[in-house]
Each structure stands twice: as C-alpha cells, then as structure tokens.
Amino acid sequence: MTRLELIVNDKNPSRDEMREQLDAYIDGFVSEDMRAAIEAALAQDDALRAEYEALRRTMSLLHQTDRPAPPVDMVARVRHRLAAERAAPMPGDDEMDKVVDLAERRLLKRAVLFTASVGIAAAAALFVVVGLPQMAEGGAHGVAAAGLSLGARAATISVADVAATDVEMLASEAGLTMLDGTLVFEGTGAEVARFVFKLRSDKQAEVRGVVPDGERIRLTVKLTPGAP
Amino acid sequence: MDKIPATTEDGKRPVATLPRRSDDPDVPPVDPDLAIARRAADGDMGAFDALVSLYNARVFAVAFRMLGDRAEAEDLAQEVFVAVYHALPEFRGDSKLSTWMYRITKNRCLNRIKFLKRRHIGEHQDIHDPAVASQVGDPGQQKRDPRRLLEQQELSALVQSGLQKLSPEQRELVVLRDLEDLSYEEIVHVTGLQLGTVKSRLHRARAHLAKILAPVTGPAGLEVAP
Structure with missing residues (x-):
C-alpha cells in the first residue's frame, strides 16, 4: 500500500x-x-x-461516543439471507402467471415513478439491452420479469433513475469493468434479472424463480447522457 | 467445517484470487483477516461466519451512523455481507480487507440514502424522541452500568442528530475518521478521494458539526473530557 x-x-x-x-x-x-x-x-x-x-x-x-451495538445474530441473519437466495423456489407453471403478473404490476408502478423522475433526473440515463441468443418459447416469462416485452428476442429498457455510481459499484462488485460507459454482463436468466433489479435499487427476492435459470443471456449496459 | 452450497450453475464457487501464505521471511506476513477471507472465498462457510462476526460491529456502526435508523442499518449490514460473500472470489487483496469492507458499506449507504431520500423516509428524526435514543443501544447492553448506558445513549443520540445534518459526503468522512478511527490513508482508499480533498472536506464537516453541537459542547454545555 x-x-x-x-x-x-x-x-x-x-x-x-x-x-x-x-x-x-x-x-x-x-x-x-x-x-x-x-x-x-x-x-x-x-x-x-x-x-x-x-x-x-x-x-x-x-x-x-461508543459504537452502536450491532445485532448479536448477524451471522444467522446473513446465513438466512444467503440460504433464501439459494433456495428461491421455482414456481410451478400454474403459479408462473400469477408471479409474472405481480412483477409486471410492480414494474408498471416503477415505470410511473421513472417517468415522474425523468424531469428531475440529473446525471445519466441508463439503457439496458438484453439479447436472448437461445430463447425458448417458455423463456418469455423470464423476460417479463426482467422488465422486458414478452416474446421479444431482444429489447431495450430505459432506467432513468439509476445513477452512474450505482452501475459502477455493481460492476465492481461483479468483477466487471466498464469500458467507454458500457459493460457486458453475461449469465443465466436469474443472474441477469438479479443484476437488473439491483440496478433498480430493488430487492432480489421479487424476481427470483421467475426467470428460467437455464437460459444464457447477455446484458449490455450503456450509460448515456441523460435528458435534462 | 460445513461448506457453502454452490451458487453457480455448475455447483462450484469461482476460484479465489486472494494471496496465499508464504514462508519467505522477506515477504510481509499475510493479514490474518485476509487469510480468513481467502478461506471464505474458497467455500469455507465457517470462515465466512468468522468474517461476519469480525466485521459486524464496524459495518453496522457505519451503516447506523450514515443512515440514522437501526432497522435500515441492520438490513443494510446484511446486504453488505451478502454482497461481500458474492464478491470475495474477486477480491484480490490489493487493499486491506477492512478498507474493502468499508468501501462496500460506504457505497451501499450512499445508495440507500438516495433511495430513502427519494421516498422522503427518515428525514425528521428528533433527538429528544426516546425512540431515537433507544435505537443506539441494544438489549444486550443491559449488563452495563445503567447510568453510563443512559449517558452513552444521550451522547450517541446527540452525535447522531448532528451527523444527520451533514451532507452524506461530509458525514461519511466524520464517521470514518472520528468514529471509526480510520487513518487519513485508509480514508483515501475507502473514498477514492485525494488526500487534500479528504482533509478540506473533513475540516468543513467538523467545523459544521462544531456549530451544530455548540449548544451542548460549548463552555456552558456538555462536559467533555479533554
């Protein structure tokens, strides 16, 4: 050092x-x-x-001033959170639509928030492009949960209220490097959905199990100057 | 020692890149925290638990001081440790483990503050509200001298109230330097700021805090040991 x-x-x-x-x-x-x-x-x-x-x-x-006393059961809480993350159950087919509907409602709610915030959003707009090289028909649910259109092979979503620093932080934690304002994240549908939702300051739990885990998806995140 | 179940598709954790021990006397000894981190990155869940225990107080303290709310701080501390768990395999040991942990905590705190601000949450805490003072303590502290505990709670609530009036960028420096006792050098690594910026921003933060706390720290105010 x-x-x-x-x-x-x-x-x-x-x-x-x-x-x-x-x-x-x-x-x-x-x-x-x-x-x-x-x-x-x-x-x-x-x-x-x-x-x-x-x-x-x-x-x-x-x-x-003393340090505030931390929770004594932090180890157990973290273990529990990790276990929940790993064991997120895949809903059955009959439950899938219900989960997707819920995810879509949340997304709609957020979309309204995004729209409202665009006028005052300062730094950057973030465009996320998701390509689905081998998407099977059943994969459409996953796309919906990630905030994209059903049935699309590739789509673009705009996440205007994500700050550049948030993207850089997540990229750093994921071991990715941004080049010219762009980073590429490749993983399973679940991993990509988690990444997208982290970008949106959301809880990972909301999308877990909704995106089929076998799909490989390439996510390109590009930061561009935002609207005033 | 139990092992972490797989988190990747093939059931394996990525190979850790942390430094290995060396018997060469010319090589500086490996930080014991790093050794634990390396074991945790290799999938030793007992080592990860030890890491959480080791950093629990520090991560939680920063989160609480930054966010000013116990429940939010507890949630954020868990989030930090989960992030650390996932990021450990990529941690190269270029900086001290503690610095890296503080950096993740600081980033997450600033992120959460923005999130909460957008939703106007936690903006009106009052130090005279017993609920705020009691957030500082913990039922586990009841074995301590009750009078000392009360004094500490009042002190912490005063400090917390003052901290909340600083900008998050000023607050983080006061927390890291004056409450967590990090060196200027460590703060540079945690924040990524230049040393000169750290010093000048810290000075402004402390001067601001001195004004805020003047009614209690002034000559007629709270008795403070030299």
Missing part, C-alpha cells in the same frame, strides 16, 4: 491556512512547521483559540 505523505507547505502559513488546519492539528496530522505556527497563533489570537476549542470539544465528543 502506498504511504501517503503529509502535505507540507507551512513555513509562514496565513491565518486562513491555519484555520483550515486546526482539526488536522488536533489530529496530529500537520507538519512540524505548521504545528509551531498554529501554537504560536493560538497563544495570541482569541478568535482562533475559540475556534480551536470548539473543534477540540466536538472531536472529543465524537471520540467518546
């Missing part, structure tokens, strides 16, 4: 420069020159000393 060097620039710092460094001085993260300059100034400058005291008391208060 690279060692960071202190920023040393401090033979004759101005008062403003010293003010900026007061908390770093309390932290012990200033150069010798800056430390000496600040101590000399504190001895003469009442306003600066008052500022220093306020910072010192605040930082001291923070340091005295």
Whole structure:
C-alpha cells in the first residue's frame, strides 16, 4: 500500500491556512512547521483559540461516543439471507402467471415513478439491452420479469433513475469493468434479472424463480447522457 | 467445517484470487483477516461466519451512523455481507480487507440514502424522541452500568442528530475518521478521494458539526473530557 505523505507547505502559513488546519492539528496530522505556527497563533489570537476549542470539544465528543451495538445474530441473519437466495423456489407453471403478473404490476408502478423522475433526473440515463441468443418459447416469462416485452428476442429498457455510481459499484462488485460507459454482463436468466433489479435499487427476492435459470443471456449496459 | 452450497450453475464457487501464505521471511506476513477471507472465498462457510462476526460491529456502526435508523442499518449490514460473500472470489487483496469492507458499506449507504431520500423516509428524526435514543443501544447492553448506558445513549443520540445534518459526503468522512478511527490513508482508499480533498472536506464537516453541537459542547454545555 502506498504511504501517503503529509502535505507540507507551512513555513509562514496565513491565518486562513491555519484555520483550515486546526482539526488536522488536533489530529496530529500537520507538519512540524505548521504545528509551531498554529501554537504560536493560538497563544495570541482569541478568535482562533475559540475556534480551536470548539473543534477540540466536538472531536472529543465524537471520540467518546461508543459504537452502536450491532445485532448479536448477524451471522444467522446473513446465513438466512444467503440460504433464501439459494433456495428461491421455482414456481410451478400454474403459479408462473400469477408471479409474472405481480412483477409486471410492480414494474408498471416503477415505470410511473421513472417517468415522474425523468424531469428531475440529473446525471445519466441508463439503457439496458438484453439479447436472448437461445430463447425458448417458455423463456418469455423470464423476460417479463426482467422488465422486458414478452416474446421479444431482444429489447431495450430505459432506467432513468439509476445513477452512474450505482452501475459502477455493481460492476465492481461483479468483477466487471466498464469500458467507454458500457459493460457486458453475461449469465443465466436469474443472474441477469438479479443484476437488473439491483440496478433498480430493488430487492432480489421479487424476481427470483421467475426467470428460467437455464437460459444464457447477455446484458449490455450503456450509460448515456441523460435528458435534462 | 460445513461448506457453502454452490451458487453457480455448475455447483462450484469461482476460484479465489486472494494471496496465499508464504514462508519467505522477506515477504510481509499475510493479514490474518485476509487469510480468513481467502478461506471464505474458497467455500469455507465457517470462515465466512468468522468474517461476519469480525466485521459486524464496524459495518453496522457505519451503516447506523450514515443512515440514522437501526432497522435500515441492520438490513443494510446484511446486504453488505451478502454482497461481500458474492464478491470475495474477486477480491484480490490489493487493499486491506477492512478498507474493502468499508468501501462496500460506504457505497451501499450512499445508495440507500438516495433511495430513502427519494421516498422522503427518515428525514425528521428528533433527538429528544426516546425512540431515537433507544435505537443506539441494544438489549444486550443491559449488563452495563445503567447510568453510563443512559449517558452513552444521550451522547450517541446527540452525535447522531448532528451527523444527520451533514451532507452524506461530509458525514461519511466524520464517521470514518472520528468514529471509526480510520487513518487519513485508509480514508483515501475507502473514498477514492485525494488526500487534500479528504482533509478540506473533513475540516468543513467538523467545523459544521462544531456549530451544530455548540449548544451542548460549548463552555456552558456538555462536559467533555479533554
């Protein structure tokens, strides 16, 4: 790991420069020159000393604060979540339509939210293109659950309220690298659906089991400048 | 030791890329946390449990301080550990494991804050509300001195209230530096910011917090040990 060097620039710092460094001085993260300059100034400058005291008391208060107690059963909770993720049951054919309907209703609701947010969405619009190289007829349910049109071999959806940082974070966690604002995610229908829903800040559980797991799907995610 | 059931189609976890132990005296010793992470990445569920236990307090503390809500923080901490579970095979050990964990936690927190803000959730917490103060504690703490526990709850609620008034970007720096005690160097790795940016943003955050907390930390306010 690279060692960071202190920023040393401090033979004759101005008062403003010293003010900026007061908390770093309390932290012990200033150069010798800056430390000496600040101590000399504190001895003469009442306003600066008052500022220093306020910072010192605040930082001291923070340091005295205990960590909040974490849940004691976190291991069990995480295990449970992982188990639920793995054991998501595939619904039978008669249940499939019901699940898809539910997913579609949620998607419709979100679509309204997306539309409402487009006007104020700032950074980027995200276009997700999903290609289905070997899609069987039965795969249509999966496509619906992923937010795409039934029966399409490829489709485009716009997810306008996803920030670029979210995509980058998920890409990083998935071990993918974005090149020119584009990343390619390839996996089973379930994996792709999970990825899409993660992009939409949603819960993975809502799509689990809906997308047929045997399909291989290539998902291209492209970030483009958003509408104002 | 039980093994993790497969999560991929072929029933195998991807091969871990974490560094291996070395007997060479010139090679720095492997971080013990990394060794546990490597075992977890190889499918040792006991090692993964140990990792969760090891980082539970840190991940939860950051989540709680960032989100200001115990239930949200508990949910987010679980989400972080699930993400860690899936991402461990790709973790190369280029940075400290703790830094990597903090980075994932920080990213998820900022993401969740945006999500909650869009839905106007959690914007009006009041430190005088006993429900807020009690969120800091935990039934497991009852063995402690009740007076000390009460003081800590009040202190934490005050701090939490002040933190919530900072922007998420300022808050994360105060949490990492002043509450989690990370070095500036570690904060640079967690946030991806330049050292100068960390220092100046941290200064603004602390100065802002000092103003917010002045009524209680001022000379006539709360007694704070030097």
